[in-house]
Amino acid sequence: MSDAADAISRALVLRRRPNGLPGPHDFEWRETPLPAPGPGEVLTRTLFLSIDPYMRGRLSDRPSYAPSVGIGEVMTGECVGRVIASADPGFAPGDVVLGTRGWQTHALAKAKNLVKLPPSGPGVAPYSAYLGVLGMPGTTAYSGMKDIGRPQAGETVVISAAAGAVGSVAGQLAKRAGARVVGIAGGSAKCLYVQEELGFDACIDHRADDLDAALAETCPKGVDVYFENVGGAVQRAVFAALAPFARVVMCGMVAQYNDASFADGPNLGFVVGKRVTIQGMIVSDKPERFAEWRSLASPWVADGSLAWREDMHDGLESAPAALAAVLRGGNFGKCVVRVARE
Template sequence: MGKNLNVLMKQHPKGWVTEADFEVVERPIPEAGPGQLLVRNIWLSLDPYMRGVMDPGRSYLAKLGPGDAMIGGTVGEVMTSDNPKFPVGCYVVGNLGWRGYGVTDGVGLVKIDPALAPLSTWLGVLGMPGVTAHYGLMQIGKPKEGETVVVSAASGAVGGTVGQIAKIKGCRVVGIAGGKAKCDYVVNELGFDACIDYKAPDMEAAFKDATPKRVDVYFENVGGKIMEMVFGRLNSFARVPLCGIISQYNLTEPEGFTGMRHLLVNRATVTGFIISDHMPYWPGAIQEMAGWIKAGKLKYKEDVAEGLEAAPAAFIGMLAGKNFGKQLVRVGPDKL
């Protein structure tokens, strides 16, 4: 058998993740046993939640220990199978981690149709990030036509989808992103009404100008100072889907939260959510978003790193906001 590249967490990071916290190793390609299947990974998703499992503290996911393989969503091709649900040659999306090949009993795998959309989209706009955006906005944000929706990390896989859905629903949409290029993309390509560059010195004044009717829905992806700023502009009975706080993940001492008064005065609702708790919601959301893609109403952007060896650097760059669009790793070709 050939070699199977794996990326392991070598040690728990101390503050910011570095490439020294990872180790790339070669192992034999595993063999599938009774009821199992062997999957060749083609695409790997890199997502902010992975930073949390690298720390030894409490989280909603199982923690990694030194020497454990990094976890992550994957799209791959079934190479051998003793499972009738997943025949050889079909494509599947699952969580086989940062490796070239993985063996699974099929639990948690979903067979996908490559004719519906490119394989990579099943880890982005039609995968976990897309469904996260759809659920968080529609089920927690509950946007109404004419309301103002604000989205942080607006050029990312989740944020970009949130804003486009809000526009489809007739809202005024204001994004927050880092740098002119990302803001231009958010407005000119994704159709947001405005985008605030959080790196600009006049950020707070620009945000106030962009939200003349204040904020009805704030889809939170970053936390920290940006969250404080937006909370100061909330309308009464605003809704805040709390998806992530990426600005805090690498801090040894997270920035404090002082915006409780805004939540109280405006009787706002802040709801944290994890999309894996809502699996029955996925099929309907994916079907609706696939229709929007086909109709040209929903666009997406991907940032692709080539090869598993490039995954650690790409992951670190994503946490620092260097990616532009959904961060992916191309593990191998669509077909051997």
């Protein structure tokens, strides 16, 4: 059922737990014959693999909300793939689907976990967008703002990692809600992008600016909503600038994902006096948000009113370096690996 070029699946498996930033030597190749799908299963050729900060947690054996990837196991990750064999009536060879997983050229998946994507063409989002602006990162921003941040017209919203896949959407949603939106990003190119392309009202360069002074200047009435992707010094500065009744969406703290032990955080006395709410989230807790967001945002992607940007890497072999780049802020846009041509 699969074509001749697809007799073998190649995968990157975890060779050892990384010490600090992960790199190519932490993974190794494994080749296996292509499996045949059993009833209710679908075999896909991977087109695009998403690279996301959360992956660092899966490489560690530190306790987490999700199990680690074991040594010798295929590294996990969300994919878009093309069906090459199907044993489920809902899918046929040629269909493009979201929901397969793994750093591998082919994936066997249960049909019930897959979403069939609309054919590409004018006025339709490209397939890779379902890994970013329309996918898990976009849904994370949507759920975080809808369920926790709830920005109101006239409020001040601060977004860290503002040029990233989650932050860029979170900030644009806050703008649509009528809030004043200030981004924090690393470097002048990203800050320019955040202001010019994403339409934020201001953007602070955490590599160049005095954070406290820049927050005081750009958020004179204090910060009503903080969408936290970073942690560390940025967290400390924004927490100090929070307004009474502020909401903090705790989405991630990528600045410390490579640390062997975690530094202390800010003193939380202010939480009482300012009646702040600090709330953690994992996007998969509200799975209904994925379809909601695809349906809400697809027209905005089609008409160009929701800006997004990709940092595309070619070839599965580029995945480890791409992940390292994401973890040190070296990407510019949603990091995606093109595993095969469509």
